[in-house]
Amino acid sequence: MKHTGFAIAHLGMLLWALLIAASxxxxxxxxQAIDPVLLTGLRLLFCALVFLPLLLFKGDATMTRNGLLGHAVLGLLLAVYFGSLFEALRYTSAVNTGTMFTLVPLLTLFFEAVLMPDSSLKQRVVPMLMAAAGAVLLVLKGTGPGELPSLYAVSVYGAGCLAMALYSPLSQRLKAGSLKGRGPVGMTFWNMLFGALFLLAFCGFSGGWRSASLLTLNDFGWLIYLALFATLATFWLLHRAIGVITPSSVISYIYLSTLFITLFHWLWLRQSPLPLEIIGAVLVGIGMLALLMSSRRAMPATVRG
Structure with a gap:
């Protein structure tokens, strides 16, 4: 692997973390009156349509039956994650779902060990645990003892977290088989298209499509922003990094998003840092630095840009 490709992949994921934090x-x-599953389906569909001309230009539009099935599975994983998130938020707080999401990189490491066995996996366990502990301290600030999530919310969102954890390792595994040669543009387009179709189909059955009449011009403007920067750009950066960096290290950048949100509160909103926040920020920083070093030693194959 070229060192320039390694550096560009990590810089891209740093931008990914900033975009996620801003989203x-x-x-x-x-x-809030608009069905969130409908909004997410529209975001993914808009992103896929924006990528379509580039897909045709790069010649990634051809598809085999196995390739179509692979993209459908990956799109279904996206739909399951987003659907479970919005369902869980009906019964618990964003703080609780944010805390549960810190388990995703660890679960990704497990799926990576199953689908892509590698001797360097053990080197990433301790740094990831450290970064996860730091992120939990950042997310849990200000929560009360009575804010534990319901068993239903944990079960539903737990299934979604498993789907998201499986997404990156399975993408890399499929790119060695039925999706071999598929670049970041093709991966992003087809996965988003299938994810959008699954979510919009769900809205058709649930009746969430009716809230589309409540969309205002302001909502549409923010929807375009979220589609371009919080969805399209982040998924392209994600697929650009997968293969250059190990999947578990890629998804661990979500911890930096949590840190960026906290720094925004400190520096922009002038909030005084809490002791637990400072400890959490240090743990995230140390853990991510250690993960960066371990992913450099692993030196997986570079993906096609």
Missing amino acids: FSAAAQVS
């Missing part, structure tokens, strides 16, 4: 504030600008 939470942008998402809050959209009317």
Whole structure:
């Protein structure tokens, strides 16, 4: 692997973490009266359509039956994750789902060990645990003892976290088989298209499509922003990094998003750092630095840009 490719992949994931952190504030600008599953389906569909001309230009539009099935499975994983998140948020708080999401990189490491066995996996366990512990301290600030999630919310979102954890390792595994030669553009387009179709089909059965009439011009503007920067750009960066960096290290950048949100509260909103937040920020920083070093030693094969 070229060192330039390694550096570009990590810089891309650093941008990914910033875009993810900024997306939470942008998402809050959209009317809460609109079905969130419908919004996510529209976001994914819009992203796929934006990528379509580039897909045709790069010649990634050809598809085998096995390739179509592979993209459908990956798209279904995306739909399961987003669907479970919005269902869980009906019964628990965003803090609880955020805390549960810190398990995703660890679960990704497990699936990576099953689908892509590698001797360097053990080197990433301790750094990932350290970063996860730091992220939990950052997410849990200000929560009360009575805010434990319901068993139903844990079960539903737990299934979604498993789907998201499986997404990156399975993408890499399929790119060695039925999706061999598929670049980041093709992976992003087809996975988003199938994810959008599954989510919109769900809205058709649930009746969530009716809330589309409540979309205002302001909502549509924020929807385009979220589609371009919080969805399309982040998924392209994700697929650009998978294969250059190990899948578990890639998804661990979500911990940096948590850190960036906390830094925004400190520096922009002038909130005083809490002792637990400082400890959490240090743990995330040390854990991510150690993960970066371990992913450099692993030196997996470079993906095609």
